[in-house]
Amino acid sequence: MTRPVFRFAPSPNGALHLGHAFSALLNVAMAEETGGRLLLRMEDIDTTRCTPELEAAILTDLDWLGMNYECPYRRQSDHWDDYQEALDRLIDDEIVYPAFLTRGEVRRYITAREEEGEEWPRDPDGAPLFPPQDRQRSASERKSLIADGLPFAWRLDMQAALGHLRAPLHWEETGAGPFGETGTIRADPAQWGDVVIARKETPTSYHLSVVVDDALQGVTHVVRGRDLYHATAVHRLLQELMGLAVPEYHHHDLILGDDGRKLSKSAGDTSLQALRQSGATPTDIARMVGLETVRKA
Template sequence: MSRPAFRFAPSPNGHLHLGHALSALLNVRAANALNGRFLLRLEDIDLTRCTPDLEREMLEDLDWLGVPLEEPLLRQSQAFEHYRKALEQLQDLGLVYAAYLTRAEIRTFVADYETNGRIWPRDPDGAPIYPGDHAVLTERERKARASSDAPFALRLNMADALSKIGKPLSWQEGGSEGKALFQPDQQIAVEAAAWGDVVLARKDTPTSYHLSVVVDDARQGITDVLRGKDLYHATSVHRVLQELLDLPQPRYRHHRLILGADGRKLSKSSKDTSLRSLRELGMTHAELRRRLEL
């Protein structure tokens, strides 16, 4: 039986914050507790925002945290061919279509729809479900955009995807900390329809988070995905893609989040919680672990 494999997959597009520190340290702790491997993956698809300097500083922060790095590091920017092949598989199944509505057009459509007290459905993240080009554009407009150089997104036809799978799906949800790591898994029912037609790629971006994460987890042999609870519901989408692409199913573990004073999840724009700023203020490694309740 192969050893468990955990991963931490940050984007080098800003400085790591306390939430990243918690996730990285929990993954290291779980890998050690289960005699497993810990792998680092750099989600650097955005070549404009992800810079060598930010990557270097991120690796410095991880070194300060005591996070071990197993070489070679997997960089998404070097894996575009893998995402292209996965996308082609889904296209060959007839499950992908080009969507031309802009974000502004979607917002306007939803605002107009809701003026009379009606509610347009949202996905688990709170974003409006994609209405379809036909809801906004005439047939002539749709054909014009398709034949022009207009920007587009490649979306998964979720209804057809679920119909093709033809059976209920679930995922294994395990504990993320302490004794819970060793408790029996729960089976969580997949509710992918709640997401609507998710984006798989864009004209100028070869992959989306949903597509790249399942491809990369399979490539790295990840057996245990330990990540924040903000991604709990997205697991439904990932299970659908794994089933369609015939990829292995990892065990999922979703850990608690570190929230800011406003009650929201931390973001890289919160400089007061970046690891670098805390280090500059003199925080020690031990103090950080106490703050993270580790």
């Protein structure tokens, strides 16, 4: 019988906080309960914000929490070729297209349409969907713009991608969605529109790299925050398009601040390092996130 494979996948672009500790410790607990393996992955495709110093700090935090994971761990920035290969497949299948519009141009276009009374569609995170101009360009125009050196990102042609499906998409959910959804969940990637698949600086994006990594690492159970629940629809679509194995998903509650918002690195929420320096123990952290039984002093 194949052992379950779990993974904790932080981004070294800031200090870990209690929300990360909850996700890490929940992965530990579920791996232990099922006799599974636990992997660590550094999701560092954002080479501007991710640094070796922050990666080292994450390792220190995880060691302090007592998290045992298999080594060597995977660092995404060591595997650009894997993502390029996946991107090339999508390009060859004509499921992605080069998008040249800048953020300013997109913003001005949508603002103008809304001022004319049009209700512009938005994705589950509340961001406006990408407009159609780049998708509608001819092959010759795209080739000319690329030859001129105009920067572009690769975006998924959602309509073309959905046309490749032979059946509706689903995933198995053992956690819960925003409204308590569990069990077999119908995936609706169309609500995301033409999402970014690769950025101009790198041959990948979060959506592409996460499904490629999970498949290459043989991950069978994805345990992550509920803020990524709706994004699973995009991941299921990419898995189907590339013939990748489909893990089971478990989206857990988020640890919220006193003001009710999700904890955030960018907002400077209290880090595990700061809690450790103030005298907290790993047992204290487990108790603070509601996982008292995971780590005992």
